[in-house]
Amino acid sequence: MTFTQPYTQSKHAKPNILLWISRIIVGLLFIFSGLIKANDPMGFGYKLQEYFHVFNMSFLNDYSSWIAIFLCALEIILGGLLLIGVAGRKVAWGLLLLIIFFTFLTFYSAYSGAVKSCGCFGDAIPLTPWQSFYKDLVLLALIIIIFIYRGQIKPTIKSLFTRNLLTLFIIIVSFGIGIFTLYYLPFVDFLPYKEGNNIPEQMKIPEGAEPDVYEHIYEMKNKTTNETKKVNDKDYIAQKMWEDKNWEIVGDPKTTLIKKGYEVKIPDLIISDMDGNDLTEEIINNPYYNFIVTSTNVSKMSPIDLKALDKINNTIRDLSEDYNIRAILATASSTDEVNYLNDQMDLVLETFYVDAVPLKSMVRSNPGVMLMLNGTVIKKWSSINFPSKEEIIKNYLDKAE
Numbered sequence: 001m002t003f004t005q006p007y008t009q010s011k012h013a014k015p016n017i018l019l020w021i022s023r024i025i026v027g028l029l030f031i032f033s034g035l036i037k038a039n040d041p042m043g044f045g046y047k048l049q050e051y052f053h054v055f056n057m058s059f060l061n062d063y064s065s066w067i068a069i070f071l072c073a074l075e076i077i078l079g080g081l082l083l084i085g086v087a088g089r090k091v092a093w094g095l096l097l098l099i100i101f102f103t104f105l106t107f108y109s110a111y112s113g114a115v116k117s118c119g120c121f122g123d124a125i126p127l128t129p130w131q132s133f134y135k136d137l138v139l140l141a142l143i144i145i146i147f148i149y150r151g152q153i154k155p156t157i158k159s160l161f162t163r164n165l166l167t168l169f170i171i172i173v174s175f176g177i178g179i180f181t182l183y184y185l186p187f188v189d190f191l192p193y194k195e196g197n198n199i200p201e202q203m204k205i206p207e208g209a210e211p212d213v214y215e216h217i218y219e220m221k222n223k224t225t226n227e228t229k230k231v232n233d234k235d236y237i238a239q240k241m242w243e244d245k246n247w248e249i250v251g252d253p254k255t256t257l258i259k260k261g262y263e264v265k266i267p268d269l270i271i272s273d274m275d276g277n278d279l280t281e282e283i284i285n286n287p288y289y290n291f292i293v294t295s296t297n298v299s300k301m302s303p304i305d306l307k308a309l310d311k312i313n314n315t316i317r318d319l320s321e322d323y324n325i326r327a328i329l330a331t332a333s334s335t336d337e338v339n340y341l342n343d344q345m346d347l348v349l350e351t352f353y354v355d356a357v358p359l360k361s362m363v364r365s366n367p368g369v370m371l372m373l374n375g376t377v378i379k380k381w382s383s384i385n386f387p388s389k390e391e392i393i394k395n396y397l398d399k400a401e
Contacts, residue, residue, distance in 0.1 A: 019149045022142040023082050026095065029139065030079030036122045038072035038178040040186040041065050042364040047119035051105065054114045062300075069178035074098070076174040082146070086167055088153025095143045103140055106133040123190040185364055185382045192265035193362045193370065193377055199284045200375045202265040209262035216253040222246055269358045274335060279352065283328065289397060290372040291316055291327040293349055294362045298333045298341050301366060308383035309367045310345055317348040318389050323397050332356040371396065 037044040045064035052060050060067065078098065081091045102120075109115040110129035118132035127135070146153070157163045181187060189195065192202045205211075216233040223246055231241065233253070241247055271280040283290065293312060295301070301309065316327045329349040331338060338351050363370055365382035372378060378396065381387070387395075 016149055016152050018145055019152055022145045023153070026139060026142050026146060027079040027083040030075045030082070030095075033121060034072045034075030034079065034174065035177065036124050037068065037119070038076065038174070039124075039181055039188055040122050040190070040364060041068040041072060041178045041182045043123060043186075043191075043360075044068040044072065044119055046360055047115075047117070050115050054108075054112075065182055069175065069182065072178050073171075073174035076177075077170055080170040080174075081167065082153075084157060084163065084166060085153050085155040086163055089150050092143075092147045092150035092153065096147050099136060099140050099143050103133065103136040106136050109133075124188075181364075183382060183384050185368075185380060185385075189380075191361045193380075195377050195380055198374075198376045199266065199269070199372070200281075203267070203269060205262055205264055210259075212257060212261040213259035215256050215258045217256070218253045219250045220247045221250045223248060266358065268355060271330060271352045271354050273352055283326075283352070284372070284375050286326055286372070287374055289323070289325045289378075291325060291349075292362070292370040292372060293327065293329045293367055294354075294359050294365075294370065295329065295331045295333065295367045296356050296359045297337075297366065298331055299337050305367060305383050306345075308386065312367065312369060312383075312386050313345055313347055313349060315386070315389050315392070319392060319397070320348065323393075325397075326350075328352050330354045330359060330362070332359055 042065050045066075045068040048064045048068055049058075049061050052058050052064070074094075075098075078091055078094050081087055082095065106118050106120075106129055109118055110133045113129075115129060117126055118129055120127055120132050120135065155163055157166065193199070218231050218233070218236055219228060220231055220241065221228050228250070231239075236242075269280060269284075270278055271283050272278050283292075293309070293316075295309075316325070319325055320327065327349050329338070329347065329351045331351065331353065332355060333341075341347065342351070362368065363380050363382070365384075367383050369381045369386055370377055371380070
């Protein structure tokens with residue numbers, strides 16, 4: 001892919017400061033946004049699935065991760081080319097169309113409440129839909145400036161060969177990051193199940209944390225005059241209104257959240273057996289090495305995934321002969337699907353059932369493996385990079401105290 005745009009910028013041309021400021025802000029923000037999401041394309045893919053559901057496009061769910069990789073790469077490429085001034089007119093058009101599309105999505109999400117978080121910066125910087133919409137409005141204004149002056153966007157590098165080489169590098173890196181992290185897990189894990197985190201601690205509210213603050217509004221009615229008024233809970237208590245027999249509460253109080261308090265990092269983890277017994281505490285507090293193999297849906301595994309699961313299963317079987325370990329399969333699949341898989345592979349893994357939402361946050365892979373000890377996540381692997389028996393013994397099991 002080459003761009004033969006000549007380098008014609010005059011030495012005496014007065015730079016358009018407004019255009020340059022807009023280019024720098026938009027370019028850096030698009031690169032940052034693309035890189036953050038490319039770090040976790042499967043997570044961004046899950047967010048896209050929410051939009052697919054809203055717009056009745058769920059048939060795209062199976063391709064969500066690859067669509068995510070493409071969108072992330074597009075952001076990085078547009079941002080990078082904008083900064084170096086390559087294909088200025090085409091980049092300006094691409095930015096304008098993309099930001100109009102994003103602005104529509106964030107406004108719809110904010111107005112309808114259909115999607116609670118836009119995923120603009122992944123799990124690294126969670127934004128509400130309204131925050132995302134306002135951010136997109138600012139970007140839209142800057143991109144309109146870029147679009148108006150798109151004819152003034154000139155290459156910042158004189159050498160055509162260097163520009164083409166840098167363009168090719170940007171494209172390769174933009175797609176390469178997303179593809180790599182899709183198969184080998186994110187470079188940086190922003191989720192509560194990241195390595196080093198203690199899961200039981202992530203499920204608790206720390207001492208001294210601020211709780212949610214609510215306001216309760218009572219509708220009061222005077223028995224004599226039929227006058228009505230609304231009183232909040234603070235005034236109700238301060239004025240001891242219950243002592244005034246002329247006033248009575250009508251209906252139920254209206255409760256409004258005034259200030260959001262501390263949110264538990266892991267509020268929804270329940271691990272149950274096939275009979276529905278909650279064994280969460282037993283499993284996450286296991287004092288021995290605990291291999292948790294995760295699969296949101298065993299029926300969605302490709303032949304390559306099944307081969308990887310077979311390797312994981314056989315490796316754990318070999319380890320269990322010499323070491324005191326526990327290994328489970330945590331899945332949101334149906335019992336019939338798990339039984340069929342077990343018949344095909346003779347799984348050594350105990351099967352437990354977990355809702356798909358926490359499973360998606362544990363390991364960004366289907367299947368994935370999480371190694372725990374005393375409730376702490378020691379290591380995570382995707383289906384591709386699960387190590388050999390010898391590596392696990394050397395790096396983990398033989399180091400146990």
